[in-house]
Amino acid sequence: QVQLVESGGGSVQAGGSLRLSCAASGVTYISRYCMGWFRQAPGKEREGVAVIDSYGSIEYADSVKGRFTISWDHGKETLSLQMNTLEPEDSAMYYCAADWGRPVGWGLLDVRAYQSWGQGTQVTVSS
Numbered sequence: 001q002v003q004l005v006e007s008g009g010g011s012v013q014a015g016g017s018l019r020l021s022c023a024a025s026g027v028t029y030i031s032r033y034c035m036g037w038f039r040q041a042p043g044k045e046r047e048g049v050a051v052i053d054s055y056g057s058i059e060y061a062d063s064v065k066g067r068f069t070i071s072w073d074h075g076k077e078t079l080s081l082q083m084n085t086l087e088p089e090d091s092a093m094y095y096c097a098a099d100w101g102r103p104v105g106w107g108l109l110d111v112r113a114y115q116s117w118g119q120g121t122q123v124t125v126s127s
Helices: none
Strands: 003-006 010-013 019-024 033-040 045-055 059-060 068-073 078-083 092-099 121-126
Touching: 003 010, 003 092, 019 068, 019 092, 019 121, 033 078, 045 068, 045 078
Parallel strands: 010 121
Antiparallel strands: 003 019, 019 078, 033 045, 033 092, 045 059, 068 078, 092 121
16 A cells, blocks of 8 residues: 655745655555656656665666755655755656566666656746
């Protein structure tokens, strides 16, 4: 019973910051899993932003390295994404997702591997 609920989206000027939160239940009872943040802008493919696995390994998309940080808050109840130095290109619907059955050879950021998704939270960055 994996449930994911995102919050924290909003509108911000370029260069500003936002912190997204994903209230996660059920995922950490699975022995091996990956959780992460994904985003999709209008007319574009959904893409992986930042992921963390059950051992704490983290991977970021090249476009957000040095600006975004994924972490657990309140133990492993909330998966957060701290987004700094936001750019208009970061504007998208952001989704929290979980995976527990990744095929061999698929990358952590591969959107196809994720099985459970939240409803999304909108991030808008104005220039």
